[in-house]
Amino acid sequence: MMQPIQTSRGAADGSVQASDNGIRLGAVTVGFGRERPVLSDVDLTVAPGEFVSIVGASGCGKTTLLNVMAGLVEVDSGRAVVGGDAPRAGRSDIAYILSRHALLPWKSVAANVEYALMLSGVKRSARPAKAMAYLDKVGLAPAAHLLPSALSQGMRQRVALARAFAVERSIYLLDEPFSALDAQTKLVLQNQLLSLWDADRKTVVFVTHDIGEAVVLSDRIVVMAAQGGGIIAEIEVTLSRPRSSEDLQESLEYHELYRRAWHALRKGMA
Amino acid sequence: MTLIESPENVSAPARALRTQRPGRRRHAVLLLRVLVLAGALLAWQAAVSFDLADPAFVSDPRTVVIALWELLGTDELWSNLRTTVGEVLIAFGISTVLGVAAAIYLDRHAFVNAIFAPFLTALNSMPRIALGPLFILWFGIGMTSKVVLAMSLGFFIVLVAMMGGLKNVDRDMLLMSRLHGASDGQLFWHVRLPWALPGLFAGLRLTIVYCTAGAVIGEMIAARSGLGLLLQTYSSQFNIANVLAVLLILVALVSLFTGIIELAERRLLRWSAGSTDVPG
Numbered sequence: 001m002m003q004p005i006q007t008s009r010g011a012a013d014g015s016v017q018a019s020d021n022g023i024r025l026g027a028v029t030v031g032f033g034r035e036r037p038v039l040s041d042v043d044l045t046v047a048p049g050e051f052v053s054i055v056g057a058s059g060c061g062k063t064t065l066l067n068v069m070a071g072l073v074e075v076d077s078g079r080a081v082v083g084g085d086a087p088r089a090g091r092s093d094i095a096y097i098l099s100r101h102a103l104l105p106w107k108s109v110a111a112n113v114e115y116a117l118m119l120s121g122v123k124r125s126a127r128p129a130k131a132m133a134y135l136d137k138v139g140l141a142p143a144a145h146l147l148p149s150a151l152s153q154g155m156r157q158r159v160a161l162a163r164a165f166a167v168e169r170s171i172y173l174l175d176e177p178f179s180a181l182d183a184q185t186k187l188v189l190q191n192q193l194l195s196l197w198d199a200d201r202k203t204v205v206f207v208t209h210d211i212g213e214a215v216v217l218s219d220r221i222v223v224m225a226a227q228g229g230g231i232i233a234e235i236e237v238t239l240s241r242p243r244s245s246e247d248l249q250e251s252l253e254y255h256e257l258y259r260r261a262w263h264a265l266r267k268g269m270a
Numbered sequence: 271m272t273l274i275e276s277p278e279n280v281s282a283p284a285r286a287l288r289t290q291r292p293g294r295r296r297h298a299v300l301l302l303r304v305l306v307l308a309g310a311l312l313a314w315q316a317a318v319s320f321d322l323a324d325p326a327f328v329s330d331p332r333t334v335v336i337a338l339w340e341l342l343g344t345d346e347l348w349s350n351l352r353t354t355v356g357e358v359l360i361a362f363g364i365s366t367v368l369g370v371a372a373a374i375y376l377d378r379h380a381f382v383n384a385i386f387a388p389f390l391t392a393l394n395s396m397p398r399i400a401l402g403p404l405f406i407l408w409f410g411i412g413m414t415s416k417v418v419l420a421m422s423l424g425f426f427i428v429l430v431a432m433m434g435g436l437k438n439v440d441r442d443m444l445l446m447s448r449l450h451g452a453s454d455g456q457l458f459w460h461v462r463l464p465w466a467l468p469g470l471f472a473g474l475r476l477t478i479v480y481c482t483a484g485a486v487i488g489e490m491i492a493a494r495s496g497l498g499l500l501l502q503t504y505s506s507q508f509n510i511a512n513v514l515a516v517l518l519i520l521v522a523l524v525s526l527f528t529g530i531i532e533l534a535e536r537r538l539l540r541w542s543a544g545s546t547d548v549p550g
Binding site for chain 1: 440442443445446447448449450451452456460461464539540541542
């Protein structure tokens with residue numbers, strides 16, 4: 001495994017410890033062989049326990065940035081350190097939630113969660129109780145025996161959330177997990193994500209194109225410019241926790257943050 | 271069919287489909303099937319009765335039923351049936367095991383697949399029935415040559431079906447499993463194999479039909495025992511009623527095998543109800 005050696009750029013502020021659950025990207029460049037790189041010299045630091053959202057128009061490279069952290073995309077140059085180590089797919093301290101639920105249609109809801117627990121090396125005897133505990137947290141304990149085909153889209157995504165949190169990783173990477181849901185269901189799931197996260201404050205990087213969602217959830221919003229322009233703004237979200245997505249819709253502070261993020265995003269598109 | 275405009279079946283199309291009185295419809299289908307069969311039998315009987323057809327060539331329903339009844343009471347039929355059933359089951363079993371194994375191997379080894387694909391296609395496009403006399407020359411007059419002939423059909427059906435099933439496994443499911451730390455073995459047992467099962471079962475239903483055809487035709491070419499031998503004997507004696515009676519027994523046999531496969535399919539694939547109704 002690679003040592004978290006610091007390169008000259010983007011890491012002037014000291015070394016990262018192995019026990020650190022933070023994320024540090026230094027001068028990350030990803031080109032996919034294109035003339036104009038998707039990411040060029042991107043620096044980003046996420047503190048342990050911090051909830052950071054990345055917003056940007058489609059094609060701005062936000063998912064690529066997340067995939068770099070997940071070890072799904074190789075960097076052309078620069079350095080990525082996640083949880084004190086180089087990213088690698090299938091690492092036991094990183095959870096990745098896709099925008100599609102990716103539930104196995106031949107396994108019941110409970111069996112789907114238990115499957116993830118099995119892959120994570122949880123003992124067979126401990127799996128059912130743990131799966132039920134997390135399904136209960138997203139309000140789906142009564143649906144545990146059903147097949148995914150019997151669930152609504154929102155319920156399936158809730159199972160995916162329960163599955164990801166049941167494996168208890170220290171770093172969570174989410175790629176537009178609620179993008180396929182209607183506005184009301186989205187608010188419900190945002191609240192459930194908040195309460196799952198509040199329980200033990202994992203490090204979260206949340207990619208979305210929905211600014212409202214980013215404001216509701218995060219400690220900090222990172223705005224990316226269109227067409228490989230990189231990070232153009234970072235907005236601290238000062239709203240107090242615990243938050244409720246429904247209540248925030250009526251908060252002035254929420255709308256001011258929304259406006260600032262919107263403004264940055266718009267500038268980045270020009 | 272009329273669709274009643276009630277709130278439930280407007281809001282839920284799936285439920286609407288179910289509320290079209292399935293019980294009543296099933297009864298109507300059953301009744302119409304009986305009528306079609308009765309009509310065909312009547313036309314047959316009438317053709318013979320009114321001298322439109324020669325019973326020496328086409329027999330008639332009553333004679334066939336009597337022939338069937340008498341055949342069922344003879345040892346001759348049962349010993350020949352045992353031979354054919356044995357051949358079909360052995361060929362089906364080996365075809366399934368080898369076909370599935372080869373498909374799994376070729377799916378994972380693109381290089382080997384690229385080498386062998388044209389040869390497999392060539393072998394599969396050969397009219398296997400025409401190889402029957404050769405197989406009898408090579409493997410003798412006993413069961414082996416029939417099993418080989420049946421397998422030469424069955425193996426390729428299973429291979430093609432299973433390879434098709436293993437193709438295009440949902441990328442998200444593979445990615446999600448990998449990100450949770452799945453090994454190659456776990457990916458196979460929990461994602462690839464279940465994904466391929468509907469395609470495999472569609473192939474198995476076809477395989478049992480072709481294995482039976484292969485065995486019977488092999489027996490017709492040269493055999494010491496088997497329903498194909500019986501067919502050949504009765505044909506050469508112009509015993510049309512017995513030929514048709516043996517064919518009816520074969521229909522019942524294949525229906526029984528298909529029924530067993532469908533039962534297994536329904537148990538294993540409850541999650542994909544209806545998705546394996548591949549025609550042909």
